[in-house]
Amino acid sequence: MNNISICFISFLFLMMISLMSFIFGLNFLVMDLVIFIEWEVLTLNSVSIMMTLLFDWISLLFMSFVLFISSMVIYYSSEYMQEDYNINRFILLVLMFVLSMMLLIISPNLISILLGWDGLGLVSYCLVIYFQNVKSFNAGMLTALSNRIGDVALLLAIAWMMNYGSWNYVFYLEMMKSDFEMMLIGALVVLAAMTKSAQIPFSSWLPAAMAAPTPVSALVHSSTLVTAGVYLLIRFNILLESSYLGQFMLLISGLTMFMAGLGANFEFDLKKIIALSTLSQLGLMMSILSMGFYKLAFFHLLTHALFKALLFMCAGAIIHNMKNNQDIRMMGGLVSQMPLTSACLNLANLALCGMPFLAGFYSKDLILEIVMLSNSNMFSFFLYFFSTGLTVCYSFRLVYYSLTGEFNSGSLHPMNDEGKIMLRGMMGLLIMAIIGGSLLSWLMFPTPDMICLSMYLKMLTLIICIVGGFSGYLISNISLKFFNKSLSYYKASYFMGSMWNMSILSTLSIIYYPLYVGKKIYDNMDQGWSEQLGAQYMYMNFMSGALLNQLLQNNNLKIYLLSFVLWFIMLLILSVY
Structure with missing residues (x-):
């Protein structure tokens, strides 16, 4: 069986399950059904270890979207990765990744969530280091170690929940708001979600994970790995309502949104710009979730997954045709070279900006209007709206550099729109990026809510x-003057462009210093004091005693005479006393 047929079978299988999940999800949403399945695996010290599955409209709809995007990505990969000898291994890794995500989505139990959570972490490491060069290895290590912090937090939460007799957190959510111990478990879950969804100070791994193949980026940064933290907090949404945790998360996620939007305006790597835009949208989801609007966060999670996967696939098609060049300054004039791909990229960009009647508009506009309507402070209001402006700013900058103007690469170039399989994969997501937002808004909010704002506030977005x-x-058009000016303030420009020095700080704090301190402890304790006063000390004493014993037992006249003299002296001393 050749590689293309394996990709095609995987695509059909995932698409079929996606459609089934979508139909069931709609049924559960209309009928307001929840199915809770429990299977007792083991009973330990009055604690039952259960394998639990939760099927409701949230889990089924999210599963449907993840499987739909995964099927499109696998179909797209059959052409994008066709030169790869190990494409079967790649497809298997992607399928394992999707399986881990499924386990995470349908688990209301912290143990089975940890299985899916760790599965995502492990497989994402394998996918980030897929190209096997130094840059990929460093990025993979940063990704894995950043996520391990969240894994440890989740393990601590599991250990703490043993006090309550069950790990099914759905039974304790109401109690979590009043009980201090449960608030502590909630704080650990929030920490885990912050690492997986790359909130400050764990943001630097997300752009670094761009070392993975582009189809993986399309999957990871739209609907799977980075959204796992948001999804977990949607399940724990009661914790964040009118609590200190919610206020803390609102501040952190607002700053993440602002930082990512600012950084993307200084970036020239095509994939990193889109990665920073993902980070900005994750901040938006987390911040509206912190204010207690979990349905809105989930709505934006789904719509964002559609246009972000399309954006990455368009970027992949451009990089594929540019012979793996990712610098937007080397592009330009792609509209005339790749018209269909450019149209898809433009559409996805406009959906990201919140262009009316595209997928992103229905969720982003609703979120910003709810923020205006709610009782939020001026700082949060500023972060929301300024970050939205920055999103549109870097999107138009990207369009200016890559799609308009003159073609800046070599004269002999292979730019074309002839990748039929890649284009078909993009077309499936293009349709959903146009109609997905309105479809979901009709399904999720069938009864319209009244949002009463003045004309100025209504037009503000x-x-x-x-x-x-x-x-x-404008900034891109007068780029030479602008960058000459920005170079006059080099430190400020570098600070904003490097995600507020987060990549340097997190590399030092997560990789360099812990490993350095670990080596020193190993050298001084394990190989030092502990050796000299512990096992090695005992070994040396036993060895010297054994050597003396062996010496005494040798058949040597001198030793016999010496021992006889010593024995005689000892007897004399005893007789005197």
Whole structure:
């Protein structure tokens, strides 16, 4: 069986399950059904270890979207990765990744969540180091070690929940708001979600994970790995309602959104710009979730997954045709070279910006209007709207650099739109990026809520988007003067462009210093004091005693005479006393 047929079978299988899951999800949503399945695996010290599955409209709809995007990505990979000798291994890794995500989605139990959570971490490491060079290895190590912090937090939460007799957190959610111990478990879960969804100070692994193949980026950064933390907090949403945890998360996620939007405006790597845009949208989801609107966060999670996967697939098609060049300054004029791919990229970008009647508009506009309506402070209000403006700014900057103007690469180039399989994969997501937002809004919010705002506030989102887009185009258009000016303030530009020095700090704090301190402890304790006063000390004493014993037992006249003299002296001393 050849590689393309394996990809095609995987694509059909995932698409079929996705459709089934979507139909069941709609049924559960309309009928307001929840199915809870429990299977007792083991009873330990009055604690039952259960394998639990939770099927409700949230889990089924999310599963449906993850499987749909995965099927499109696998179909797309059959052409994108066709030169790879190990494409079967790649497809198997992607399928394992999707399976881990499924386990995470349908688990209301912290033990089975940990299985899916760790599965995501392990397989993501294998996928990030897939190209096997130094950059990939470093990125993989940063990704794995950053996520291990969250894994440890989840393990501590599991250990603490033993006090309650069960790991099914759904039974304790109401109690968590009042009980201090449960708030502690909640704080550990929030820490785990912060690492997986790359909130400050764990943000640097997300752009570093771009070392993975582009189809993996399309999957990881749209609907699987980075959204796992948001999904977990959607399940624990009661914890964040009117609590200190919610206020803390609102601040952190708002700053993450702002930082990522600012950093993307200084970036020239195509994939890293899109990665930073993912980080910005994750901040948006987390911040609206912190304010207690979990349905809105879930709505944006689903719509964002559609256009972000399309954005990565378009970027992959461009990189594939540019012979693996990712610098947007080397592109330009792609509209005339790759018109269909450019149209898809433009559409996905407009959906990201919240262009009216595309997928992103329905969720982003609703979120920003709810923020205006709610009782939030001025700082949060500023972070929301300024970050939205920055999103439009870097999107238009990306369009200006890559799609318009003159073609900046070599004259002999293979740019074309002839990748039929890649284009078909993109078309499936293109349709959903257009109709997905309205479809979901009709399904999830069948009864319209009244949002009563003044005309100026109602138009504020649109004005911010227009100003942001115009600024992005203007800054790019006069880029030489702008960058000469920015080089005059090099430290400030470097600080903003390097995610507020987070990549340096997290590399030092997560990889370098812990390993350095570990080596020193190993040298001084395990190989030092502990050896000299512990096992080695006993070994040396036993060895010297054994050597003396062996010496005494040798058949040597001198030793006999010496021992006789010593024995005689000892007798004399005893007789005197």
